[in-house]
Amino acid sequence: MRFTVALTRTPILGGTAWLGREIAEQLAAQGQDVTCLARGVSGAVTRGVTFVRSNRRSPGAYNLVAGEAWDESIELGYDADIVAGALEALAGSTAHWTVVSSVSMYASNAEPGADEDAILVEPSNLDDYAHAKVAAERATAAAVGDRLLIARPGLIAGPGDKSDRFSYWVSRLAVAPKEAVVVPNAENRYVQFIDVRDLAEWLISAGQRGLTGIYNVVGSERELATVLLAAARAQRELLRWTSFPPPMAPSQRLRFRPAQPQPQPLPRSGRNRAKPAADA
Secondary structure (H helix, E strand, O other), rough: OOOOOOOEEEEOOOOOHHHHHHHHHHHHHOOEEEEEEOOOOOOOOOOOOEEOOOOOOOOOOOOOOOOOEEEEEEEEEOOOHHHHHHHHHHHHHHEEEEEOOOOOOOEOOOOEEEEOOOEEOOOOOOOOOHHHHHHHHHHHHHHHHHEEEEEEEEEEEOOOOOOOOOOOHHHHHOOOOOOEEEOOOOOOOOOOEHHHHHHHHHHHHHHHHHHHOEEEEEEOOEEEEEHHHHHHHHOOOOOOOEOOOOOOOOOOOOOOOOOOOOOOOOOOOHHHOOOOOOOO
C-alpha cells in the first residue's frame, strides 16, 4: 500500500544548520515546496530548497516571503527580536506554526517523570537560553493562538552534531581501546536522547497533520550504563571503566515523560543511516 503526502509550502526560519537542515532535506525529499530564510553562514543550502538570504534583524528581512500563503512555518530561533519580526511578517498568512523549543526551559531537572505541565523558568533575563525560549513560546502563542505546535526536544544526537554532548563517550572510548576510562557513577542514572533524523521526521509529520499543543519530544529513558556499554561495543572492544562519584545525587535525574504521540523511529527506504550508539 502506498501513502501519499499532500504538497505543502513551508518556510523554515533557519534551515541551513543541523536540525533545520535535516528538516529541509526531508521535506525536499518529499517534493515539498520549502524555503529557508537565513543568513546562510551555518551551512550549505539543501538541494531542491529555495534559499532566501536574510539577516532577520535587518529592516525588510521578510519582504521576499511576507504576503504569500504558507501551509506551515517552522521557527528555530528564540531571540525576542527575530521571533517578533517573523510573527509580524508571517503569522497572518500561515495556516500552522511550529516552534522548536527545549526542555531546558523547565525550572527543575530533578523531577522524575515531569511532563508538559511542569513549572517553567520565569523569563527575566532574555540573554539566558531557557528564559529566551519561554519568552519565544509565549510571544508566539499570543500571535498564533490555536494554530500553534510547541515542540520541546531534549538532548538531540545524530549526524551533524557539533556539540559533542552525546558523541563524547563514543569518541572517548574510541581513543582508549585498551585502557580504563573514567566515567561518572552510572548507578541509578539515566539519559534520554533523540536522533535528529527522527525529530525532524516527527516535526514534519506533526505539521502536516495539523497537530497543535505542547509536546516534550524526547527519546525513551535509558540507563546510563547501558548507553556507555553500547558506545564501548561500537568500538568492537570490551573496555574497563572506573567510576567516580557524581556531583549530584542519583535522584537528580534529567527525566521527562514523553508526550503522546511519542516520536518513534520510522523506516527509511534507501537512506544511509549511521548506526547510533544506542537505538534512538
